[in-house]
Amino acid sequence: MSKASTLITRARLRLKDPGEKTYSRYEMLDYLNDAVDFVSMELIAQQDLDMIYEINHTSGEALPDNFVAFAGQHPVYTKNGLTYATDTAATSTTIRYFGKKDRVEDVEANSPFLSMYDPVLVQLMVIFAMNRDTGGIPADAEILNQIRQNIGVIKQQQQKAQG
Incomplete structure (x- = not known):
């Protein structure tokens, strides 16, 4: 670098x-x-693959600023700029996403x-x-x-x- x-x-x-x-x-x-x-x-x-990041995401939070697209399918949905788990019992979800450097x-x-x-x-x-x-x-x-x-x-x- x-x-x-x-x-x-x-x-x-x-x-x-x-x-x-x-x-x-x-x-x-x-x-x-x-x-x-x-x-x-x-x-x-x-x-x-070097552009994939992984986070432990809490339902109701915004995605990271560098987020571009999900890498794969995740049990979440987005509403008003916040992302929620489709499983309401889950407090957090591991999300893999493509993100900018x-x-x-x-x-x-x-x-x-x-x-x-x-x-x-x-x-x-x-x-x-x-x-x-x-x-x-x-x-x-x-x-x-x-x-x-x-x-x-x-x-x-x-x-x-x-x-």
């Missing part, structure tokens, strides 16, 4: 902004968090992803920064598709290395 400051520095070099003249440190941290969310959602879409709160914090994802995070940060004033990223759709493919390749390499 790399430090956020390292990823930000690498993105700044590609943006030709090593002196923080165009993009503030906090703006770059926001772009890193956008990249973390993007990679998280791509891995969840690919049902990557935690956001990076400080430039000295570590990236939530293994370093093999660093090039993808940096590329996404650059794309987000370069599109700051354009209102969207349609011109970079091809690059984003390539990044999605790269995430799949990284995932496959990681699985081969583990098993």
